[in-house]
Amino acid sequence: MSWIKSKGPTSIIVFIIGLVVLLAYFIDVPVLSSTSSLFQDWAIILVGFTVMLGLVNSVLVHSKNVQRRKEDQWQYSILFLVVLTIHIVSGLIDIFNLNHPVYVWLSEKVYGPLSGASYSTLGFWIISAGYRALRIKNREAAVLIITAVIVMLGNAPVGSLIWTGFPGLKNWLLDVPISAATRSTFIGAGVAGILLGIRVIFGYEKKFLGGA
Amino acid sequence: MENDSFLARLGKLDIRIFFWILLILTAIPYVRPLGIPISISVQVKDFHKTLDELEAGDVIIMEQGYTPTNYAMLPGGPALFKYLTVIFPEEHGGRLKIVLKSSGEVGPVGWSEKVEDYFKEAGWEYGVDYVYLGYIPGQETAIANLADGVNTIVAVDYYGNSMADLEMMKDINDYRDVSAVISVDASDYPDWYAKHWSSKGVPFVDMGPGPYYARWNTLYTQGILQGLIGTGRAAAEYELLLGIPGEAVASADTLSATHLFMILAIILGNLSVIGRGSKKIGGEI
Numbered sequence: 312m313s314w315i316k317s318k319g320p321t322s323i324i325v326f327i328i329g330l331v332v333l334l335a336y337f338i339d340v341p342v343l344s345s346t347s348s349l350f351q352d353w354a355i356i357l358v359g360f361t362v363m364l365g366l367v368n369s370v371l372v373h374s375k376n377v378q379r380r381k382e383d384q385w386q387y388s389i390l391f392l393v394v395l396t397i398h399i400v401s402g403l404i405d406i407f408n409l410n411h412p413v414y415v416w417l418s419e420k421v422y423g424p425l426s427g428a429s430y431s432t433l434g435f436w437i438i439s440a441g442y443r444a445l446r447i448k449n450r451e452a453a454v455l456i457i458t459a460v461i462v463m464l465g466n467a468p469v470g471s472l473i474w475t476g477f478p479g480l481k482n483w484l485l486d487v488p489i490s491a492a493t494r495s496t497f498i499g500a501g502v503a504g505i506l507l508g509i510r511v512i513f514g515y516e517k518k519f520l521g522g523a
Numbered sequence: 524m525e526n527d528s529f530l531a532r533l534g535k536l537d538i539r540i541f542f543w544i545l546l547i548l549t550a551i552p553y554v555r556p557l558g559i560p561i562s563i564s565v566q567v568k569d570f571h572k573t574l575d576e577l578e579a580g581d582v583i584i585m586e587q588g589y590t591p592t593n594y595a596m597l598p599g600g601p602a603l604f605k606y607l608t609v610i611f612p613e614e615h616g617g618r619l620k621i622v623l624k625s626s627g628e629v630g631p632v633g634w635s636e637k638v639e640d641y642f643k644e645a646g647w648e649y650g651v652d653y654v655y656l657g658y659i660p661g662q663e664t665a666i667a668n669l670a671d672g673v674n675t676i677v678a679v680d681y682y683g684n685s686m687a688d689l690e691m692m693k694d695i696n697d698y699r700d701v702s703a704v705i706s707v708d709a710s711d712y713p714d715w716y717a718k719h720w721s722s723k724g725v726p727f728v729d730m731g732p733g734p735y736y737a738r739w740n741t742l743y744t745q746g747i748l749q750g751l752i753g754t755g756r757a758a759a760e761y762e763l764l765l766g767i768p769g770e771a772v773a774s775a776d777t778l779s780a781t782h783l784f785m786i787l788a789i790i791l792g793n794l795s796v797i798g799r800g801s802k803k804i805g806g807e808i
Binding site: 348351352354355356358359361362409410415418419422423424426427430431434435437438439441442443444445446447448456459460463464466467468469470471472478482485486489490493494497 | 536538541542545549559560561562564590591592594595596628631632635636659660661662664665667668671672676736737738740741744754756759775776778779780781782783784785786788789791792793796
């Protein structure tokens, strides 16, 4: 059984699957394309399992908090575990329609409003950051803040009333310098992704195998 | 603090004052709208034009990311769903065929809570006019596979119906049978739809939140996205364009008030720097 745990077989599997999917993108051969699609279907199924993995991990972590009576935490862990259990059980009872009253109530009357509430606190964080942290201490900070102000005035309808040029200036900023910077970031990330993929396929990257 | 100048004291105000003012400025325009005029941008016009050029019976793939976590970030959602289910059929003499899927696990919650009702209330027939495939894990891989097999990526839909039993899915095989893709979400999905659908020539429009606007605008300026509603203001423009002012238009005045207040907060904070003199300030937050 030790060969299953060794990194050799895993590296070979990664190499074969990675090479097939990569070649299928460039070479139009039916067998290659269908095999690549099959591998990608398997990947979709595996990702579904990772959701379960996250759930199991959360349960383990919070169960330990309760078991060890972790200070200022174990009460919330109990609440988490109870709500999680109720939500899962009520969802499984009506698995295809998800219309169980308890499930619907938790989703629509608890989860929905809480999500909106947590997102709404962003406005307060931003005003706090704007007042306390956005200070013109150097040229770069000045450019950042002036750009932010122009974009805000260009975006808000009232900006057009102050000066009709704000929307146009905002559009120019977004279409030219900001687009250029965003594209360069994407290109860099894309090149890094290609290099990482090649390293993983050819076995140079071993961290995902649990090694150094 | 007693020895500080007036300008320096401007930088030490209790932050709770700002929170209260922000709360009041957010609420007042909802009670008493200011009615500040809004011009309609070219991105929003293109978004509408792309959908308006479709014909009755055309197939659309829709990324259903309108969820409880995203309702506030996607204020144009109700207008879009109303357009697709009511206005488009009236103007074009027939309905589209819409296949919806969610790449996020919360997608089904938004579907069952709000989105499905738009279709039901407009009298759409499930399996004939629209199908919801549910949450499909795999993110980019799933979106790429969807392009090669719309009716094979999953065996059953969200309700457990086999693909073979759904009348409209029989004629939808891959991207060649799809006339447009609409992404309504607050995540990275437009990137993947751009790579695997737009690259195959399928028109693609996106409705997303403000923080992603700069990113998706680069796709729009390159012609990869054929339309973009990327901010709350753009959602208000879309509602006005359709002639159905709603939540987004109502929040546009709030946008003006809060943006001006944000600029004032930045000015006050920087005036205090002047008040404390030109010596280097150790960042106090």
